[in-house]
Amino acid sequence: METPIIHVDMDAFFAAVEMRDNPQYRGKPVIIGGDPRRDVRAVVSTASYEARKYGIRSAMPLVQAWRLCPHGIFLRGNMRKYAEVSRQIMAIFSRYTPLVEPLSIDEAFLDVTGCEKLFGPPRQIAAAIQEDIRRELNLSCSVGVAPNKFLAKIASDLHKPGGLTVIAPGDIERVLHPLPIEKLWGVGEKTASKLRDMGIDTIGQLARLPESLLTAAFGKMGAGLWRLARGEDGRMVTTSREAKSISREVTFPRDISDPEQVRAVLLELADDVALSLRRHGYLATKVTLKVRYGNFDTVTRQGTLPAPACLTMPIYTRVLDLLARVDLRGRGIRLLGVGSGGLVDQTGCRQLSFFENSGLVREEKITQAIDKVEARYGRGAVKRATLLIRKDP
Numbered sequence: 252m253e254t255p256i257i258h259v260d261m262d263a264f265f266a267a268v269e270m271r272d273n274p275q276y277r278g279k280p281v282i283i284g285g286d287p288r289r290d291v292r293a294v295v296s297t298a299s300y301e302a303r304k305y306g307i308r309s310a311m312p313l314v315q316a317w318r319l320c321p322h323g324i325f326l327r328g329n330m331r332k333y334a335e336v337s338r339q340i341m342a343i344f345s346r347y348t349p350l351v352e353p354l355s356i357d358e359a360f361l362d363v364t365g366c367e368k369l370f371g372p373p374r375q376i377a378a379a380i381q382e383d384i385r386r387e388l389n390l391s392c393s394v395g396v397a398p399n400k401f402l403a404k405i406a407s408d409l410h411k412p413g414g415l416t417v418i419a420p421g422d423i424e425r426v427l428h429p430l431p432i433e434k435l436w437g438v439g440e441k442t443a444s445k446l447r448d449m450g451i452d453t454i455g456q457l458a459r460l461p462e463s464l465l466t467a468a469f470g471k472m473g474a475g476l477w478r479l480a481r482g483e484d485g486r487m488v489t490t491s492r493e494a495k496s497i498s499r500e501v502t503f504p505r506d507i508s509d510p511e512q513v514r515a516v517l518l519e520l521a522d523d524v525a526l527s528l529r530r531h532g533y534l535a536t537k538v539t540l541k542v543r544y545g546n547f548d549t550v551t552r553q554g555t556l557p558a559p560a561c562l563t564m565p566i567y568t569r570v571l572d573l574l575a576r577v578d579l580r581g582r583g584i585r586l587l588g589v590g591s592g593g594l595v596d597q598t599g600c601r602q603l604s605f606f607e608n609s610g611l612v613r614e615e616k617i618t619q620a621i622d623k624v625e626a627r628y629g630r631g632a633v634k635r636a637t638l639l640i641r642k643d644p
């Protein structure tokens with residue numbers, strides 16, 4: 252499987268949280284949305300699977316739900332509580348991969364590329380997440396595993412509640428083709444009725460049409476639908492914080508050129524960046540090096556970290572790799588910068604490399620000690636020996 256994507260979606264989320272916290276509601280039709288006697292214009296947020304047997308669905312007028320199931324338990328719900336549980340769920344996901352893309356309050360995509368060494372194949376990671384959520388939060392979720400986002404979301408929906416469904420590349424046609432066209436992303440009521448007028452009801456029928464016919468009818472969107480219908484989806488899992496970065500740079504009063512001095516400055520900048528990452532609760536997945544020469548020519552080099560990091564040494568080491576790709580010979584340097592990007596949340600994230608590399612465990616301990624001293628006596632109260640030998644520019 253090329254890019255193993257997992258999609259997790261909680262089962263009857265708001266209702267399930269209420270049933271967990273109020274055992275007297277368990278096994279009963281629970282409807283979240285309000286009190287149908289008072290909130291006459293309210294709609295159903297969600298309903299327990301027991302309530303769905305009566306035909307109750309999200310977005311249905313509450314009074315209609317009341318008519319369908321007069322003995323149902325109608326609750327207003329508690330958004331603050333659901334938001335808190337949502338945060339706990341996302342924290343569980345980020346133990347397994349930094350690449351978590353929340354899609355709504357109760358679902359997320361996870362890219363688990365490269366996580367196999369620590370946690371096993373994608374199916375095993377999916378099962379472990381399901382088990383963590385059950386054991387720690389006493390809630391049920393459905394999970395899909397597939398080669399891309401579209402298929403992973405289709406998969407998680409196939410065996411709700413409590414399902415774990417894998418769509419392997421060889422299963423795509425068999426699973427996808429019988430589904431109704433509404434399951435394609437971007438197909439709303441309007442597009443669906445237009446497709447039905449063309450005699451197309453299922454994804455399979457759409458996939459078998461010539462692409463040109465769909466582009467003629469729907470333009471660019473037609474080509475997109477055609478690709479999805481064939482199970483192709485190139486969208487990446489993106490974390491909301493990916494755009495953010497933390498960086499530090501310094502301009503020298505006089506150009507510098509001594510390589511030892513360059514490295515010492517970079518270590519100090521990496522140290523600043525790492526401290527800032529820790530203070531803000533981030534881990535970096537990428538680092539950048541910026542070098543501006545005396546004539547204002549500027550080069551930047553970017554590299555990926557072997558594991559998400561918020562410590563000086565992994566960042567500095569990568570910066571040195573990048574430095575080796577920059578021509579320094581005989582050129583005066585006016586400015587140096589170190590940046591970190593692809594930031595992910597530290598909360599609940601096991602710093603994967605720490606388990607594998609005991610050198611980093613030591614580094615983490617030293618860093619914690621430095622952070623503590625600095626919190627008390629101020630920044631710069633403790634210095635690494637390497638920082639002290641640098642000659643001031």
Ligand code: TTP
Nearest residue numbers: 260261262263264265266296297309310357411
């Ligand atoms: P969903 O995941 O769509 O629904 P669900 O988790 O309740 O049930 P399922 O097992 O089918 O996934 O939405 C998550 C929560 O978002 C849901 O519990 C309540 C809220 N919600 C609304 O408030 N209004 C809506 O129209 C929908 C669809 C959801």
Ligand code: MG
Nearest residue numbers: 260261262357
């Ligand atoms: Mg859900």
